[in-house]
Amino acid sequence: xxxxxxxxxxxxxxxxxxxxxxxxxxxxxxxxxxxxxxxxxxxxxxxxxxxxxxxxxxxxxxxxxxxxxxxxxxxxxxxxxxxxxxxxxxxxxxxxxxxxxxxxxxxxxxxxxxxxxxxxxxxxxxxxxxxxxxxxxxxxxxxxxxxxxxxxxxxxxxxxxxxxxxxxxxxxxxxxxxxxxxxxxxxxxxxxxxxxxxxxxxxxxxxxxxxxxxxxxxxxxxxxxxxxxxxxxxxxxxxxxxxxxxxxxxxxxxxxxxxxxxxxxxxxxxxxxxxxxxxxxxxxxxxxxxxxxxxxxxxxxxxxxxxxxxxxxxxxxxxxxxxxxxxxxxxxxxxxxxxxxxxxxxxxxxxxxxxxxxxxxxxxxxxxxxxxxxxxxxxxxxxxxxx
Numbered sequence: 001x002x003x004x005x006x007x008x009x010x011x012x013x014x015x016x017x018x019x020x021x022x023x024x025x026x027x028x029x030x031x032x033x034x035x036x037x038x039x040x041x042x043x044x045x046x047x048x049x050x051x052x053x054x055x056x057x058x059x060x061x062x063x064x065x066x067x068x069x070x071x072x073x074x075x076x077x078x079x080x081x082x083x084x085x086x087x088x089x090x091x092x093x094x095x096x097x098x099x100x101x102x103x104x105x106x107x108x109x110x111x112x113x114x115x116x117x118x119x120x121x122x123x124x125x126x127x128x129x130x131x132x133x134x135x136x137x138x139x140x141x142x143x144x145x146x147x148x149x150x151x152x153x154x155x156x157x158x159x160x161x162x163x164x165x166x167x168x169x170x171x172x173x174x175x176x177x178x179x180x181x182x183x184x185x186x187x188x189x190x191x192x193x194x195x196x197x198x199x200x201x202x203x204x205x206x207x208x209x210x211x212x213x214x215x216x217x218x219x220x221x222x223x224x225x226x227x228x229x230x231x232x233x234x235x236x237x238x239x240x241x242x243x244x245x246x247x248x249x250x251x252x253x254x255x256x257x258x259x260x261x262x263x264x265x266x267x268x269x270x271x272x273x274x275x276x277x278x279x280x281x282x283x284x285x286x287x288x289x290x291x292x293x294x295x296x297x298x299x300x301x302x303x304x305x306x307x308x309x310x311x312x313x314x315x316x317x318x319x320x321x322x323x324x325x326x327x328x329x330x331x332x333x334x335x336x337x338x339x340x341x342x343x344x345x346x347x348x349x350x351x352x353x354x355x356x357x358x359x360x361x362x363x364x365x366x367x368x369x370x371x372x373x374x375x376x377x378x379x380x381x382x383x384x385x386x387x
Contacts, residue, residue, distance in 0.1 A: 001026075001377060003033040004087065006080070006103040007095040008066050010037050012045035012270055013211070014294040015120035018153070018177045018369075019095050024053050025370030033057070036083060036103070038064030038076075043242050044211055045267050059083060066098060073098075077106050084110035091116065091377050094147070097123040101139050104146040114380045116149040119157045120177070121291035121312065124164070127215060140166045148380055151373070153177040153292040154313025173376060177292045178369025184301035185361060187278040194279055197263055203234040204343045207280030207304075209273065209295040210287060212243030217286025217309070222252055224336035229261055231340045240276050242267040277302045281349065282342050285314065288329065293317060296324075297364050300356030305349055307338045323356035 003026050010016050019035070026033040034057040040046045048058065061083070063076035084092060084107050092107040094100045094117045107115045123136040144150065144167035151173055152158045158172040194201050206228070210216040221237070228235055239249070239262065246264070253262045268276055277283065283299035285308040292313040296306045300317065306324040308314040309331075318324045325338035342349050 001031050001090050001374075001381065002088070003031055003091045003093065003377070004036060004084070004089040005033070005093045005095065006036045006099045008038050008064055008097075008099040009040045010035075010047045011040055012047050012050060012267065014177065014292075015095050015118075016047045017051075017179070017270065017294070018118070018120065020047060020051060020053065021178055021180065021366040022093070022370055022373060023056055025367065026374070027053065027055055029370075029374065031374075034059055034087065034089075036061055036064075036080065038062070038066070038099075043244065043246075043267070045242070047270070050269050050271065064099060064102070068098075073102060076102050080106035081110045084112055090114060090381060093118070093373075095120060097136065097139075101143040104143045108146040113384050114149075114377065115147045116151060116377075116380070117143070117147045118151040118153065118175075119161060119291065120153055121289055122157065122160050125289045127288045137164050137166065140164075144171070147171070148384075149173060149376065151175045154316050156313050156316065157291055160312075175369055175372050175376075176364055177294060177297075178366030179294060179297060179301075179364055180366055181298070181301045181361060181364060183274040184277065184298050185357065187274040187302050189278050190275055193275055197238070197265065197279070199236060199238065199263060199279055200234075201279075203236050204232060205236045205238050205280045205282075206339055206343075207238040207240065207277065207283050207299075208285070209240040209277065209283065209298075210285070211241050212239075212245040212249060214245070215288045216241075216243075217284075217288060218245060218249055220286045220330060220332040220335060221284060222249070222256070223332040224339065225258055225261070226256060227333070227336040228339050229258060232343055235261060235343065237262045238276065238280060239264045240268050240273070241265075274298070274302065277304065280304055282307060282324075282339060284308070284335065284339065285318075286335065287311075290314065297360050300353075300360045301364075303350075303353035303357050305342055305352035305356065307335060307342070317360070321352075323352055323359060 036059045092112045094103045124133040283306045285293045296317045309329040310326045327334040
C-alpha cells in the first residue's frame, strides 16, 4: 500500500500526534507513505521539530491554511490534486476540518482508489453561532460524499455526525486515538523537575494540559479556583501549555491574588509531558470541544484520576466514581466540589488511578490503532478491487 496522510498543520496537538504515530506505524510495517501538510506557525509549537521520524517524507503545501480563504482554498485544491495525481497513492487519509474537506475532493478528482477521513473533534458545537455551525455542517455533508470511510476517535463523534446527516452509518468506524503510553505507565514524580517549576511535592497538585486558547475551559478553572483554595489553601495548579490567552490568564490569576497557587509551564516538549503529569494528583479537562481527550488518557495511564465535562468523547474515558468525576458542561461549582472531594480522599484517588491505568492500557496503545487502520485499508482496497 502507498499511503498519504493529509492534515492542515502540524502543531503540537492531539490530532497531529495521532497522524504522526499512524505514519510511524506504516513505515515500520514496510509501507510507502507521505505526510502532506500546510505551513505550521503560531505559539502552539511545531510537532515535526519535536518528534523526528526517520525516512518520513513530508510534503509542504504552502496553499493549505487553517483560516478560511477562498483564494488559498481554491489554490490548495489544485495543488493537492496535482500531488495526488503525481504520487498515485492507494490511500489518502485526511485529518482536521480544512484539509478534510479540500483534500477529499481533490483526492477523488485525482482518482485515488480509497479516501478516508478521521474526525478528531466536531467542527460544529453548542458554543458556536448557528450560522457558523450550519456552514461547517454543510461542508462536512459535502465532503462525506467523497470518502468511503469516516473514522472517529470516540463513539460520540459518530453519533453527532450522523445526527446531523453527515454520511451514512455504514461508513463510520470508531478507532480510538492511539498514543505511546509506555512513558506514562512507567512515570514517577521527579523532585528535580518539581524544584525547577517551584512545586512543593508535599502540597496537592491539580493539573491541566491544554493550549491556552478559547474553549479549552480555563475560564471555568479560574472560576472554581477560589473555592478550591478556600477549602485547600495549599493547593497548586499546574498549567501545561501555551497560546494566545497566556497574558490574559496570567493577569486574571494576579487579580485574584492566586499567583502563589498557579504555575504556568509554557509550551512543553511532547516527549517529556509524562514527567509533568506525574507531578499532578488530579487532572482537570474542561474543554468545551474535544473529540477524545488525550490528556485524560495520559493522566489515567499515569495513575491519576480526572475530572471533565460530559461532552463529546470525555464520558468514554472518565467514568463517574471509577476513573474520576464527570461534571455538567460549564458547571465550575461542580468542578470545584469534585476537586475537593478527591483531594480530601487520597485512598479513593489511588483506587481510581489504578482502575484508570488498567482501563486505558488495553485500549489506547498506538500500535493497536495502526493495526486497526491498516486492516481496514486492506479491506477497503480489496472491496475496490485494488488488491
